[in-house]
Amino acid sequence: MSGVRTEGDLAPTPGQTVGPFYGYALPYDGDSALVPAGRADAIRLHGVVTDGAGAPVPDALLEIWQADADGSVPARPGSLRRDGWTFTGWGRCATLDDGSFSFSTVLPGRRRGASGEDQAPYVAVTVFARGLLDRLLTRAYLPSDAAEAGSLLSSDPLLASLPPERARTLVATPDATGFRFDVRLQGEDETVFLTHA
Amino acid sequence: MTSTTHASPAGTPSGPGLPAHSQAEISDEIAALAAEDGAEAPRPGPRLDYAPYRSSLLRHPTKAPHQVDPEGIELWAPCFGQRDVHALEADLTIQHGGEPVGERMVVTGRVLDGDGRPVRRQLVEVWQANAGGRYVHQRDQHPAALDPHFTGTGRCLTDDDGWYRFTTIKPGPYPWKNHRNAWRPAHIHFSLFGTEFTQRTITQMYFPGDQLVDLDPIIQSVTDPAARERLVADYDHDVTTHEWATGYRWDIVLTGSHRTPTEEEGA
Ligand SMILES: [Fe+2]
Numbered sequence: 304m305s306g307v308r309t310e311g312d313l314a315p316t317p318g319q320t321v322g323p324f325y326g327y328a329l330p331y332d333g334d335s336a337l338v339p340a341g342r343a344d345a346i347r348l349h350g351v352v353t354d355g356a357g358a359p360v361p362d363a364l365l366e367i368w369q370a371d372a373d374g375s376v377p378a379r380p381g382s383l384r385r386d387g388w389t390f391t392g393w394g395r396c397a398t399l400d401d402g403s404f405s406f407s408t409v410l411p412g413r414r415r416g417a418s419g420e421d422q423a424p425y426v427a428v429t430v431f432a433r434g435l436l437d438r439l440l441t442r443a444y445l446p447s448d449a450a451e452a453g454s455l456l457s458s459d460p461l462l463a464s465l466p467p468e469r470a471r472t473l474v475a476t477p478d479a480t481g482f483r484f485d486v487r488l489q490g491e492d493e494t495v496f497l498t499h500a
Numbered sequence: 501m502t503s504t505t506h507a508s509p510a511g512t513p514s515g516p517g518l519p520a521h522s523q524a525e526i527s528d529e530i531a532a533l534a535a536e537d538g539a540e541a542p543r544p545g546p547r548l549d550y551a552p553y554r555s556s557l558l559r560h561p562t563k564a565p566h567q568v569d570p571e572g573i574e575l576w577a578p579c580f581g582q583r584d585v586h587a588l589e590a591d592l593t594i595q596h597g598g599e600p601v602g603e604r605m606v607v608t609g610r611v612l613d614g615d616g617r618p619v620r621r622q623l624v625e626v627w628q629a630n631a632g633g634r635y636v637h638q639r640d641q642h643p644a645a646l647d648p649h650f651t652g653t654g655r656c657l658t659d660d661d662g663w664y665r666f667t668t669i670k671p672g673p674y675p676w677k678n679h680r681n682a683w684r685p686a687h688i689h690f691s692l693f694g695t696e697f698t699q700r701t702i703t704q705m706y707f708p709g710d711q712l713v714d715l716d717p718i719i720q721s722v723t724d725p726a727a728r729e730r731l732v733a734d735y736d737h738d739v740t741t742h743e744w745a746t747g748y749r750w751d752i753v754l755t756g757s758h759r760t761p762t763e764e765e766g767a
Contacts, residue, residue, distance in 0.1 A: 305729050305730070305732060305734055306609075306705070306729065306730055306731060306732045306733045306734060306749070306750045306751060307609070307733075307734045307736075307749050307750070307751055308610075308612070308751040308753060312730075312753075313612065313614055313615070313616050313753050314544060314726075314727065314730065314753065315544055315545070315614060315701075315753050315754060315755045316701070316703055316730050316731065316751075316752045316753050316754070317544065317545045317546055317703065317722040317727050317728070317730065317731060318545055318546060318701050318702060318703050319546065319689075319702070319703045319704040319718060319719070319721075319722075319731070320553075320555075320556075320702075320704075320718060321689070321702050322689065322704075322718075323637075323639055323640075324627070324629075324635040324637040324639065324640055324689075325627060325689065326637055326638070326639070327627070327635070327636050327637045327651070327653065328625065328626075328627030328652075328653040328689070329625065329627070329691065354558040354559050355557075355558035355559070355562075356558050358558070360559065366700070368573060368577075368578055368697050369573055370572065370573050376572075376573055376576045377578075377579070378576075378579045379579060380579050380580050380581030380582070380583055380584050381581070381583055381584065382578055382580065382584060383580065383584035383585065383623075383655075384583055384584055391578060391579070392573075392578060393578035411573075414572065427573050427574050427697050429697075429700050431702055432559055433555055433559075434553070434555030434556050434557075434558070434559035434560075435548065435556070435559050435560065436546040436547065436548050436550060436553065436556055436560070436718070436721045437545050437546050437548060437701075438700060438701060438702055439561065439565075440697070440698065440700070461566075461568050464566075465566065488558075488559050488560070488561060489558055489559065489560060489561055489562055490562075493561055493562060493563055494561075495563075495566050496561055496563075496565045496566065497565055497566055497567075497568045498565035498566065498567055498568070499567075499568060499569070499570045499574070499698040499755075499758065500567060500569060500758075
């Protein structure tokens, strides 16, 4: 067993914490601006990352990955050198000292539910932090209003499989400029994190 | 700043008034958790709830992750290309018009998915301390010299067979504030994207024969010894080049993939 794989050893390489010193390596100019904030169809997806004591986490890093406004999966390079025109669907944002993060993006296209009805979209979210030994994956659902947020809880297969108070941690709150989505790493109202079979 | 009052590089809860634990106490905790996990099926990854790494105490989820079938966007990964990464970004020794201090080395290996398929044309990001164990980061207060010829960040795209390759300087170990006399083994941070969102990972590569590995709560959070070995590179004399650089080989395997052949064709 070693870090050089022989035929047949396909066990995954374990994750390790992003540590405290990614700040000069991973963030880059334009990382959190999937579209320019001033664009007419731009929305803001923002929130705060908190720990088990409710304290902000100033050394977390979030990434989002999402469909285009028409619901298609972007397969375009350019996330690291944005031209302001090409939607790549991916962005990254390091939290500030108050634990806050903020992306400018577009609302992903609506999804088809099991019986063909159209449903609120979600953005896939990855969370890294000092003190967090492996990355966490989750979803931020983006309902258009409180009524849709409520109906999502019973109609979306993932949300419906969770107790409502847990499911609610995955539903962002619409606000004046977009959505608020807080990430709680630990505690009573801890965010639901996902694992994929 | 004086050398005796430098701030915690890790910001760990060992401030005034909190007892700093000794390495022996941390090592006892490491051994106890290894024994606890050793009695069960081996975990493929690190424990998130791992008290010997003090910063994890308030930052690990307490509830088990919720199992979900990936769908839609989760079956795909972001796409990076030549416009994102300049070929020279894979050489960390040429960024400042002078040779960095330390042992020049090459690290190379393959990125594979859980089915053994190469992850092609995908982004790999690395960052690391310099030869003296110092990061070019404001929060790194370790009183070792910065190297004007070394930043310690690099990027590349894997080739068509999933190979990555970086030229760099062997990083030094560095002290941190997890406990008294805590030292991180030398390591290089790696950030990887697979072909699906679910494969996204960040990890650390360690060096063979490093005695600090046994004392380090971050690598020891991977409690299965076989899984831990997968974080350690091999020295490879075939990668070493004549009168130029030593060579290390480290392969990375991501988690399994979920896309069906039909979805693959639709790509
Ligand atoms: Fe490090």
